[in-house]
Amino acid sequence: MRADLEIIREWIQPNSRLLDLGCGEGELLEYLIKEKQVKGYGIEINPDNITSCIEKGVNVIEKDIDKGLVSIRDGSFDTVVMSHALQTMHRPDLIVEEMLRIGKECIVTFPNFAHWRVRSYLSARGKMPVSKFLSYTWYNTPNIHFFTFKDFEELCVERNIHILDRTVVDHEHRHRWWIHLWPNMLGEIAIYRITR
């Protein structure tokens, strides 16, 4: 079980309507359909992932999220999730706004670019960090916006977005007590639950 699924599960109401943006192979949806009997839809752009979702029995819609979600009605989902995809969006701020329009609550997870290992890589080597977790080079990375917990929370303040919950974990989505001593330095992944 992926640890982040466990965390997200806590925030999902049984029998609710869920939209998973960038649902990948549909693990989260498959899990929540089984555990919480959600009515779930995934949006995905990668053809191989679409086939995987179909094989899993998950509802999947082939769509480029960057081209907008205008056809989805306001407040038509209880929860909209975007897991590890916000940094790949052309305009993350507009996507967050769209998520909040469609969903009553949103869950966003993203990698923290202010983690100490990233900071030390950049300051010591003077090069964009490449790690097992962020394994791309600067020119081919799908992660086109790097940001930190602080950056995201600033955006939330600016746009009047209410943070309901925040969890900070390591790269395997495990809780570590010491992360909470200095989350923006020690945390690798943030999981936010937000609303308007």
Added chain:
Amino acid sequence: MPTEIPHDSVGLVSPQTLRFDTPLTLACGRSLDHYELVIETYGTLNADASNAVLICHALSGHHHVAGYHSMEDRKPGWWDSAVGPGKAIDTNRFFVVALNNLGGCHGSSGPNSLNPATGKPYGPDFPIVTVVDWVHSQARLADKLGIYQWAAVVGGSLGGMQALQWSITYPDRIRHCIVIAAAPKLSTQNIAFNEVARQAISKDPQFHNGHYYEHNQVPKTGLMLARMVGHITYLSEDGMREKFGRELRSGKINFDFNPQFQIESYLQYQGEQFSTAFDANTYLLMTKALDYFDPAADFDNNLTLALSQAQCQFFIASFTTDWRFSPERSREIVDALIDAGKDVCYTEIEAAHGHDAFLIPIPRYMEVFSAYMKRVHTGGGQ
């Protein structure tokens, strides 16, 4: 001509004709007291009749979907690439039923069959049937075959519209609805193209107001023109350019009005072939069935409300270069299904072939289609 039958073919098949004697009331208000439907079936119906798949055909299709009628056949059925042992619609798993729709010209009751009241061909007196009428006639066909609920109703283009209509008209009789390269209704432009085709046919001096059978004539030129204009809408601009470019048949410009570009002779050949194999009155009727299709019309023009009737799961597919029924049109269906809270998977296949792509075994298309049909077989889903 197959020298031997490929291992993934349903093999040699033969059609059968079923007769129906209970009057069928049609959307136009008239009724057909007796009618016949020509069908083909592949695979075996299981004991509880739960593995039946209905394939609905498009404008010029018919009941001969897969396999060969004889070893002399030049080509197999029109969707042989998707139907057969181990193929997307796997005949080892499913009992596949295909028919020629009412109003067709391949053996089912239609304008070219005899009107029992007059002893002459119906011609233009055959009632204009709609997608809803077809669905009712297909339900009667299911009754006759001992099938209460289809595992899936599948169709491309106008066939997809029938599948969609099934989900609304007989919600408890369909488990999966598979709609490929279709639209929730025709666009103004679609209707405009259909009208050009109809004018070409009806203005042909050999049309005789649809009574050409009695004159032993066929409005060949009109039918040919109709097919040519239709065919342009089935291909994409890129696909046409790739296939024909501006190639000249003789290598040089001749300064006359004979076909010189390859595309000209290709269209003429297609039109010519079609005009010898298809009935003009059926063509008119099919284009009207297309124009009239609008399931939302009965529900305040609200597609979400129309599809709220459905109880089945949906698989919707479109093709990037299809401009006849573009991906946007499929997305209208998908959006309404999500809005209505129905289970739906949607894929948009990268393909250069335009609308025709739905008949072509593009690897990714066959892969997702197969994956979905496996789900139909195992009963998976939310």
